[in-house]
Amino acid sequence: MRILCTLALSPSNARALLPLARAAAEAGHEVLVVSPPEMAAVFEGENIRVLPLFTDMAEIVLALLQQKRIDFTPTDQFSPQTLLATACGPHVTDAYRQLIDVAQEFKPDIILRSGVEFAGQLIAETLGIPHVTAPSGGGQFLDAKLAQAELNLRRAELDLPESDSAQAIHAHGRFDCMPPEYAFTAHEIGGTFAYQQPSAIVRTETGPEWLRDLPGDKPLVVVSSTNVFTSLMHSAVFPRILTLFLDGMVTGHLFERMDIQADPALVVGALMPGDANPLTTIVKGLSQVDCTAVVATRGMPVDPSAVGTNVHLFDTIPQPLLLETAQLLFTHGGYNSVREAVRAGVPMAVLPELSDQAHNASRVEELGLGLRVPSAGADDVADTVNRLLSDSGHTHGVRSAQRHMLALPQVTAAVDHLVALAGH
Numbered sequence: 001m002r003i004l005c006t007l008a009l010s011p012s013n014a015r016a017l018l019p020l021a022r023a024a025a026e027a028g029h030e031v032l033v034v035s036p037p038e039m040a041a042v043f044e045g046e047n048i049r050v051l052p053l054f055t056d057m058a059e060i061v062l063a064l065l066q067q068k069r070i071d072f073t074p075t076d077q078f079s080p081q082t083l084l085a086t087a088c089g090p091h092v093t094d095a096y097r098q099l100i101d102v103a104q105e106f107k108p109d110i111i112l113r114s115g116v117e118f119a120g121q122l123i124a125e126t127l128g129i130p131h132v133t134a135p136s137g138g139g140q141f142l143d144a145k146l147a148q149a150e151l152n153l154r155r156a157e158l159d160l161p162e163s164d165s166a167q168a169i170h171a172h173g174r175f176d177c178m179p180p181e182y183a184f185t186a187h188e189i190g191g192t193f194a195y196q197q198p199s200a201i202v203r204t205e206t207g208p209e210w211l212r213d214l215p216g217d218k219p220l221v222v223v224s225s226t227n228v229f230t231s232l233m234h235s236a237v238f239p240r241i242l243t244l245f246l247d248g249m250v251t252g253h254l255f256e257r258m259d260i261q262a263d264p265a266l267v268v269g270a271l272m273p274g275d276a277n278p279l280t281t282i283v284k285g286l287s288q289v290d291c292t293a294v295v296a297t298r299g300m301p302v303d304p305s306a307v308g309t310n311v312h313l314f315d316t317i318p319q320p321l322l323l324e325t326a327q328l329l330f331t332h333g334g335y336n337s338v339r340e341a342v343r344a345g346v347p348m349a350v351l352p353e354l355s356d357q358a359h360n361a362s363r364v365e366e367l368g369l370g371l372r373v374p375s376a377g378a379d380d381v382a383d384t385v386n387r388l389l390s391d392s393g394h395t396h397g398v399r400s401a402q403r404h405m406l407a408l409p410q411v412t413a414a415v416d417h418l419v420a421l422a423g424h
Contacts, residue, residue: 001024001029001030001109001110001418001419001422002029002030002032002106002107002108002109003021003024003029003030003031003032003108003109003110003111003112003418004032004034004103004106004108004110004111004112004120004123005017005021005031005032005033005034005035005111005112005113005120005134006033006034006035006054006095006099006111006112006113006114006117006119006120006123007033007034007035007036007039007054007113007114007117008035008036008054008057008060008087008095008114008116008117008118008119009057009060009086009087009114009116009117009138010057011038011039011042012334012335012336013039013114013115013116013117013134013136013138014033014035014039014042014043014114015042015201015336016114016134016135016136016335016336017033017112017114017134017135018042018043018046018201019197019198019201019411020112020134020175020195020411020414020415020418021033021043021046021048021112022046022048023411023412023414023415024112024415024418025046025047025048026047027412027415029415029419031047031048031049032048032049032050032051032102032106032108033048033049033050033051034050034051034053034054034099034102034120035050035051035052035053035054036052036054036055036056036057037052037056038056038057039052040052051102053095053098053099053102054095054098054119055091055094055095057086060086060089060091061086063089063090063091064085064086064089069085069089070082070085070086080141080142080143080146081146082354082355083116083138083141083142083355083356084142084143084146084147084150086116087116087117087118087138087142087147088118088147088150088151088154089150090154090157092118092119092122092151092154093154093157093158095117095119096119096122096123096154096158097158098119099119099120099123100123100126103123103126103127104127108127108129109129109422110124110129110130110131110132110418110421110422111123111124111129111130111131111132112131112132112133112134112418113131113132113133113134114133114134114136114139115133115134115135115136115137115138115139115140115142115174116136116138116139116142118147118151118154118169121151121168121169122151122154122155122158122160125160125161125163125168126160129422130171130172130421130422131171131172132172132173132174132175132418132421133169133170133174133175134175135175135176135177135178135197135335135339136174136335137184137334137335137336137338137355137356137357137360138335138355138356139169139174140174140176140183140184140185140186140187140189140335140356141185141186141355141356141359142169143186143187144166144167144168144169144170144187144189145166147166147169148163148165148166148168148169151163151168151169167190170189170190170191172191172421173190173191173192173193173421174189174191174192174193175192175193175194175195175414175417176192176193176194176195177194177195177196177197177339177343177405177408178194178339178342178405179194179401179404179405179407179408180192180194181401181404182342182367182369182401182404182405184335184338184359184360184363186356186359193414193417194408195408195409195410195411195413195414196405196406196408196409196410196411197339197340197343197405198411199320199324199343199344200320200321201320202318208317208318210312210314211321211322214292214294214312215292218290218291218292218310219291219292219326219327219328219389220291220292220293220294220322220325220326220327220328221286221289221291221292221293221294221326221327221328221329221330221385221389222293222294222317222319222322222323222326222328222329222330222346223282223286223293223294223295223296223329223330223331224296224317224319224329224330224331224332224334224337277300277301277302277303278351278353278376279295279297279300279301279302280302280303280306281306281376281377281378281381282295282330282351282376282378282381283295283302283303283306283307283308283311283313284306284378284381285377285378285379285380285381285382285385286308286310286311286330286381286382286385287306287307287308287310287311288308288378288379288382289310289382289385289386289389290310291310291327291328291385291389292310292312293310293311293312293330294312294314294317294322295311295312295313295314296314296315296316296317296319297313297314297315298315298316299315319337319340320340320343320344323340323341323343323344323346324344326344326346327346327347327389327395328346328347328348328349328385328388328389329341329346329347329348329349329370330348330349330351330373330381330385331348331349331350331351332350332351332352332353332357333348333350333351333352333353333356333357333358333360333361333364334357334360335356335360338360338364338369341369341370341398342369342398342401342402342405343402343405344402345395345398345399345402346398347369347370347388347394347395347397347398348364348369348370348371348398349370349371349373349381349384349385349388350364350365350370350371350372350373351372351373351375351376351381352372367397367401368393368394368397368398369394369397369398369401370388370394370398371384371387371388371394372384
């Protein structure tokens with residue numbers, strides 16, 4: 001069987017798809033991944049061919065900002081329209097044109113796509129083959145009716161037949177790694193096949209040497225901190241994105257005095273000094289808690305004066321490994337992090353930032369898996385973390401969800417499901 005995998009937007013979508021693509025390749029199926037260049041490294045060392053054809057997320061965001069379809073204001077960041085634009089906007093038309101020749105040459109039997117990648121769906125409709133989505137937070141949050149209307153615009157641009165089905169984006173179902181009783185879908189979606197998420201995504205990942213030096217007499221809090229700036233700041237188009245974000249709020253001499261290309265973190269730090277930097281306030285809050293905190297900054301600057309002796313900053317961390325020995329995950333509520341926490345049996349403190357994260361935070365509370373942090377203020381951070389560390393109820397709740405997850409079939413069963421779909 002030949003499986004064409006298509007990916008868009010965040011590299012987290014590549015990590016969510018990797019275990020299934022790997023299992024398919026190990027079962028002897030031919031797997032081709034088409035992705036933006038920034039995602040290609042996720043598949044290094046795998047028996048999987050990767051073509052980095054698609055546009056990176058930063059370029060898509062830049063275009064949408066210039067078109068004024070998104071602005072990431074506080075009222076816009078959780079809007080379904082923002083996700084709709086980044087997932088189904090005009091870049092899908094370009095991606096289809098990049099992909100169609102590759103698909104016709106590869107002759108896939110099925111398309112496995114990330115939940116927010118839609119050129120693959122349109123290719124599947126053109127070729128008359130099934131398509132199915134990998135586990136995805138954005139994909140299960142997106143309103144199918146809104147997607148239908150937007151994708152019909154893309155179909156018109158490509159001279160493809162219009163679809164009259166709002167459920168076309170899940171015409172052949174979807175994959176998930178959360179048990180049905182703990183689903184995070186924002187809308188009713190049929191045809192879900194749930195399989196057990198592996199405890200580790202990267203085969204060769206090992207704990208860093210500094211892990212041995214962390215004290216064992218205090219609870220370990222792992223902080224997975226990403227935001228729109230950390231996702232975009234290392235892109236070549238970041239200076240132009242930043243200018244559009246500011247929209248005249250900061251005078252131009254700031255950029256004349258700083259080399260954004262050389263060190264974008266300096267600019268971000270200047271724009272968000274002290275408590276205006278959300279990561280600084282998170283660190284300040286954790287510094288008030290009797291715990292050991294390990295923070296992934298991903299290049300985001302942090303005010304050194306806010307860092308207590310119990311807080312350890314690293315650019316990146318092996319999150320799934322650290323969760324095996326942690327008592328709490330502090331997260332913005334990305335779906336990968338939620339699933340990793342449940343897989344490890346670790347409760348969550350969720351401070352949502354954009355897209356589906358507010359929905360995920362509410363669902364975490366509803367299911368008894370953790371608490372939503374009221375704000376990025378240091379006192380709210382400290383209070384929420386202390387509540388979770390002192391109350392075993394949420395640990396019991398997430399351990400129950402973990403047992404449901406461990407009872408799901410292995411990822412090899414998901415490959416068998418792909419074969420059955422392709423056969424039909």
